[in-house]
Amino acid sequence: MKELVELLAKSLVDQRDRVSVVQTETDKMVNIQLTVAPEDMGKVIGKQGKIANAIRTLVKAAAVKDGRRVHVDIDQ
């Protein structure tokens, strides 16, 4: 899941080397924290969170096999 968020974020931002993804897990939940450069926030969130939601939708699809709930947070 972490790899997917990283791949998607790096495909969208200008400052690829400032993308970092941290994944923490419990037995029921997977929490993913995406951090990008402040200037790139708009590129991973989008108008009304459209891009962020698309990222979450894909991550949820990837998590189906896993069976756990995934939560993606975006930070600068």
Next chain:
Amino acid sequence: MKVTEKTGKTVEDAVTAGLIELGVEREKAVIEVLEEPVKKGLFGLLGTTAARVRISYEDDPGEMALDFIRSVCKVMDVQAVCGVERRGEFWSVNVSGSELGILIGRRGETLEALQYLTNLAVAKRVGERIRIVVDVEGYRLRREETLIRLAKRLSEKVKRTGSRVVLEPMNPHERRIIHTALQDESRISTFSEGDEPNRRVVISLRRGREF
């Protein structure tokens, strides 16, 4: 894809020459060193052999879309075969394989997200907006046929009962399929109401003939 091979005194010289020839920035190019310069003779007294590099970069939006989708499939652990073809103004990417329901999602939700992100990722690399349509296992075509059948059936019902029918929420593309399917029906009018993402098509009798 554009490719060139260059030689030079040092690897750096060869790379620079190649980048200039292709007219591409370093970050967008793939650089492979084919031969490092090697000193000839004792202590390099006979000079050094030339450095040889291969520089390539992708300039085709269709191939970029394939790159992106293949990478996504790989990290999602989904086995898929992808192909792309240009259709006039846009590129059409087809993804096929088994177990691809995961890439389609509920009412094509995951497929929409994948298509949206593919368009953004390619636009980012090309520097301009490019339209890419992504389909998985012919889902879009099947969905279009289903929507057209649904539109025809409901329009018959509206003509029979005289009361309007409100469809379930759909994305702009799907709503357009419904409007287009019924545009030649002289007794029927269609319009959309509500706000995204809950905008719905309404099928009703054409005004003036309602009563």
